[in-house]
């Protein structure tokens with residue numbers, strides 16, 4: 001299988017518009033892969049929301065790492081981790097890169113805001129832009145740290161989010177590109193793609209551009225393709241879809257005092273077993289588990305009340321180093 005780092009790098013340079021879809025746990029990561037996507041966006045917003053906390057670095061970076069590792073284990077396509085600001089300064093970024101590589105996470109995106117970050121769609125008074133030079137240092141530190149030549153660092157520019165103009169955005173893009181970024185993510189919260197298209201018309205570097213059209217979603221993808229964008233990220237849609245479904249199902253079950261009304265609208269338990277690959281474990285059990293009755297078989301109790309006499313007593317247990325257990 002092609003390394004995940006190489007898969008992601010190839011997506012950036014495929015020469016056509018590619019798409020990542022958001023996931024926030026092992027199950028949703030699998031769903032993204034099964035749908036046919038070639039890569040996953042591990043969104044800071046949805047990872048934190050799924051943990052029940054805010055997108056303000058309330059989840060620790062190791063908590064994020066644990067989930068992203070599960071996502072990576074569950075799938076064979078590359079994950080681009082939304083690593084917020086890198087969880088600290090250049091030194092924290094270096095450590096993050098080492099940990100991501102150890103856990104087979106092939107790419108990370110860091111944004112030029114200050115820790116703790118705030119989601120780009122929240123009040124801009126709380127948004128603070130990082131010093132461009134300091135942020136470029138983080139990118140350089142990440143690139144100097146990575147062991148795998150194809151590990152990718154995506155540098156995200158938040159200048160438009162803070163109401164700054166095209167010049168500031170372009171200056172930062174050039175600085176981050178010179179620092180070694182493998183791609184630039186230009187973020188905008190307008191409902192039109194105007195800022196993105198203005199940026200693309202001026203961007204002449206051989207450094208791919210990634211966008212997140214959450215607010216300008218009505219723009220057809222061909223527009224981005226023609227403008228030369230490399231990757232579109234659909235950043236939060238599985239979480240939003242599942243939240244709507246769960247709110248509705250929870251409410252119906254509560255109101256009706258029954259699950260009968262929702263039964264036809266939810267996946268079967270069998271489908272969950274399929275997604276967990278339960279069949280593989282059954283096959284492995286045939287291979288690896290001895291077919292014999294357990295040493296300490298407990299007869300099934302005859303009534304619903306537990307039959308305590310059926311459980312082992314101390315004398316039945318095997319002594320360990322001559323001491324009773």
Ligand code: SPV
Nearest residue numbers: 043044045046082120235
């Ligand atoms: C995320 O998905 O966490 C992002 C994209 O960073 S946004 O929410 O648009 O900031």
Ligand code: MG
Nearest residue numbers: 043044045082
């Ligand atoms: Mg984020």
